[in-house]
Amino acid sequence: MKKVLSNRWLQMAFPLLLLILCVIIFSALTGGRFLSQSNISAIYEQGLIVAISAVGIAFIYTTGNIDMSVGSIIMLAGIMGGRTWETTDSTALMFLVTFAAGAVMLYLNNVLSAVLGLRTVMAAILMMNIYNAVGAELLGAESISIYRAVRDIGKSNARLYIALLLFIVCLVAFHLTRLGRELRFTGGNERCAATVGINNKKIIAVGYLFAAAAVGIACVFTLIRNGNISSVASSMGSDLMLATVLGGMSIFGGHKSNCYSGVIGAFTVVILSNGLLMLGVSNTLIQGVRGVLFLVIVYLSSEHPDTLPSRNQFS
């Protein structure tokens, strides 16, 4: 079993096999409804948002940091954009404010972490609560309909082209420049990274910049997809963690990290949620299924020592 799990080719093919398996199972169980054009379109719309965020957030996960605040950021950035549109009636300004708010809020987590000397995950949880509170204060139980503003944009292919461009930029930066290598070194062993001239704080900050840009775009795409804004934060934070592990990357960072795993994982997460909903599974139970799946994948992808223990296990 261990030998099979550690097979390099299987590890690479596993995310794709899982995605295909999900499609086959849900197609069979829903009598083909799962493959209807409207459902495929819904999966594409949501998958695209999760995929964009996952590509960016990989720049944070690689350094061994975790940020779960993306759901709240998307919600609050959307509200800010919506209020801007209500005031100015300018769609362009709405997108600009949404993008900037999303990117700044994510980057703020890093600033807070650096200033207060907190682990990023703690800073993100702290800020997540603040974002939720501000969102509730700004909008309460109301909602803002922006359907009129985004109706035509939603029909164009612009989002696909933007997503592809972002993906290519991230892929090049991560895998073909020193940035990705330095991010991985920082995630794997900060002390060793420091001895080869890597400024760990700086490199984490650069990683956050990429993530901030991707999350900013995801905020805008969410507006276009929903056409409606409320103060309920999505489960995007946990979606991203699940997408990352389903895509075959460790959320603990280090040298096995990459920036493309989350793309396949993103569609698997969306297909899983969508398929289970079509089968009549309650939303609460879906969260449970996702939780169990997350634990299983993390367990299977974790390293269990079978040889001499390394120093890292003890220090």
Next chain:
Amino acid sequence: MSDSHQVILEVHDMCKNFGETVALNHVDLALETGEIRGLIGENGSGKSTVSSIISGMQPATSGTMTYKGKPWKPATVLDGLENGIGMIVQEAGTLGNITVAENLFLGDYKRFKRFGMIDRKAMNREAQKAMDRIGLQDIHPSWPVRRLDMQSRKLLELARIMNHDPEILIIDETTTALGQSGREILYSVMHRAAEEGKTVMIISHDLDEMMEHCDTLTVLRDGVIIDNLKREQFEPGLIKKLMVGREIQDNYYRTDQDGYDEKDVVLKADTITTMKDLLCFSLELHRGEILGIGGLSDCGMHTLGHALFGLEKVLDGEVKLVDKGITVKSSEQAFSCGMGYISKDRDNESLEQNASIRANIASTGYKVNRGIGCLISGRKEDNYVKKQIRDLSIKCRDQHQLVKELSGGNKQKVVFGKWIAYDADILIMDCPTRGVDIGVKSAMYQLIYQMKKAGKSIVMISEEMPELMGMSDRLLIMKDGEVNGEFFRRDGFHEHEIIECMI
């Protein structure tokens, strides 16, 4: 001596494979009561593998063991320890964020439970007794272990194992983490155990140490036992030949009197003070000089290495790169100015263990391996790494093999490889040959000498006196964070004078 020379443990036809790598090849071994057995061999010869199988750390691929006349197949290290086989490994085996006492009784807190709560006073009292038993002083049981240096941590592991009163004590390359005082404690524990009829098995690359303390030496090479030598057969030349399969010259240190330009200072520490160890410390390093730094392990020399490379904050004074006119304030700056650093703590500071050999060596070459614009050229990076693997004869499957899978000596070669590839002008080496066999040591000394010849400047911090005397142009002996003596190669080094300065 009671029950001396009764066979207590036998290993029959043992094999161990890691994938395609054969670590042990049909090994037979018999340990007797009351003996101190030394296992000696090159890095990767199978010493740690056989001892880890005996202690229960990992299973054998095939073969059997008999312990006290019964079949022996321990499931875990704890299983081994509960049955009287305790092992101290070469890696760190303590937890930094809990106290000394909690480390000593890890997994055995139940005995201190009173009304559902742990009686810490009783635990600390017992911990103190355990430390007293081996002669470990000046450590309070309530201190967090992260406050201790490497030597104290290692001795703490020894106290933990000895608290179980093991029938067989296995010591795997522990002495490299110990200074002279720590070694004395370890040796006394070993000899006392042997006198009480217990068995001690020690693994070390220090031939003098092995010849002085062992009754029998078992020589391993490529997973095969080559010979078992009794004390009267001990002869350095023979042992080295058996270990590496060829003649090794007795003196592998440099024999030249090549000097250096005493006016050409490249690095200067000007009355530096750090949070720990150093107070108004000064030194000058010259171009083409090998500057040895010696002393007892707690004299501050390891902190000095950190401070020179910008890894330890300098509170007052400055570390200056003289010809560049730059004050070193961070490791990032030191690196970008052509400095390199080899840490004593190889696994934590010099290597990313979960990364490949390629990733580790290439980590110093991101700038030179660029192709178009800021894009890294895979071909250049490939050559950068392969050259070091080839030149340093790093034993590996390929450049993508993970560093954690390599033996200690090959790991150290990877560390050397990344700095040789970087072509560092100033290299700070803290215990550069720690835990490597004589074959690799010899190669590393040649490399260090070649670097000197090429005009590189080297600070060599070491706890091994022969190494310092054999390689240094100038030798600074530290005591309590200060320079207590300066010796020059041209005048000849006299060991007794140097040791006098240390103590």
